[in-house]
Amino acid sequence: MAYTGTGTGTGTPVLATTKQVKLDKESELRIEVANDTPLRLRVLSGTAEIFGSELAPEIWLTFPPRLKFAVFSWFGATIEMDGATETDYTADETPMVSYVNVHAVLDGRRNRAKASPSTDPNASQGPRVIVVGPTDSGKSTLSKMLLSWAAKQGWKPTYVDLDIGQGSITIPGSIAATPIEMPIDPLEGIPLEMPLVYFYGHTTPSQNVDLYKVLVKELAQVLERQIAGNAESRAAGMVINTMGWIEGVGYELLLHAIDTFNANVVLVLGQEKLFSMLRDVLKNKPNVDVVKLQKSGGVVSRSAKVRQKTRSYRIREYFYGIGNDLSPHSSIANFSDLSIFRVGGGPQAPKSALPIGADRVADPLRLAPVEINRDMLHLVLAVSYAQEPDQILSSNVAGFIYVTDIDMQRRKLTYLSPAAGALPSKYLIVGSLTWTET
Secondary structure (H helix, E strand, O other), X not given: OEOOOOOOOXXXXXXXXXXXXXXXXXXXXXXXXXXXOOEEEXXXXXXXXXXXXXXXXXXXXXXXXXXXXXXXXXXXXXXXXXXXXEEEEEEOOOOHHHHHHHXXXXXXXXXXXXXXXXXXXXXXOOOEEEEEOOOOOOHHHHHHHHHHHHHHOOOOOEEEEOOOOOOOOOOOXXXXXXXXXXXXXXXXXXXXXXXXXXXXXXXXXXXXHHHHXXXXXXXXXXXHHHHHOOHHHHHHOEEEEOOOOOOOHHHHHHHHHHHHOOOOEEEEEOOHHHHHHHHHHOOOOOOOEEEEEOOOOOOOOOOHHHHHHHHHHHHHHHHHOOOOOOOOEEEEEEHHHOEEEEXXXXXXXXXXXXXXXXXXXXXXXXXXXXXXXXXXXOEEEEEEOOOOHHHOOOOOEEEEEEXXXXXXXXXXXXXXXXXXOOOXXXXXXXXXXXXXXO
């Protein structure tokens, strides 16, 4: 591994003018953009890609502050950078060959599924890939690569994101799915034309494990219905990203997701123990392949504080856009025009922690109306598509609003939304997701 960059690796960005980096065959340039300034980058010669998406030659791309990414070249390239980085270096030891080999196997399965008669539901089902591993093992990055490579081959796989801690399709606290029709833009991210989103409302499943399971099942059932009559989507399959909680209840939730989505390929990133456990527990399912993959050496471990900051940036991106190019709209609503609900009553003790024979008093799926008060300030609420309160649990959401002011005297709530106009529904869902606009 050769260090060639402007960064010191100490967290102090070094100011740089334009510089060029030569990438050898099957090597990559790993970059952490400075905290306060964007970075411009282009391919001068050769070919290179980010997250599986090929970069257009000689076109400057502007990457926002704090972004971490790698520019990979299969055959060699010269990259030009303009701006400061926290760190940047080239690496010639990457797991990319093994990743693209997985893609080739998946591509073969898609072709076989497409050629099979649609009357055979098993044979006509393409790969359902679930990517698992500990926190900061590169699950989201691998998922994007597999999706982009598939889209480049003309497939339209479904991306499913079950990671409520970070959220790569929409804001944290949600699970979501969306079809991927084009290689994923390294700047714009996942396209949001047709996302199917369910709001969990918290950033860890331990807040309400039962609710998390119900929403995962709901999402899986809706997708199942959607692809049942769509041979193209069925053959293209799914790529399912998961959270990094792999111990105890987290491991149970991984098994629940594998079962609920009928995953037939389990990719385990960077953990021998998890691979061994899953291989043993799934050995009775001959149609499920468990594959161990090396995590990329460029993956950066993040502290809880950094992860919290990343969540905050993700919420800000929802309202303002990645490049601050969106103009959210501020609106005022009467308390009487809104119906706000909470699912469950906060953290639930696991059954194993209760006395023998005892049941939990609180129902984790109970829908409770919430009175609007000052405590709701800075909360992010989901706007449900439900027509009646009893449909909230089984309904996906239209989007999100951010509460900026509560006037108790006039009984009015001021909120920020991505677009002007009336809300699609008066039914809102509240959890523990907060954001402070800076």
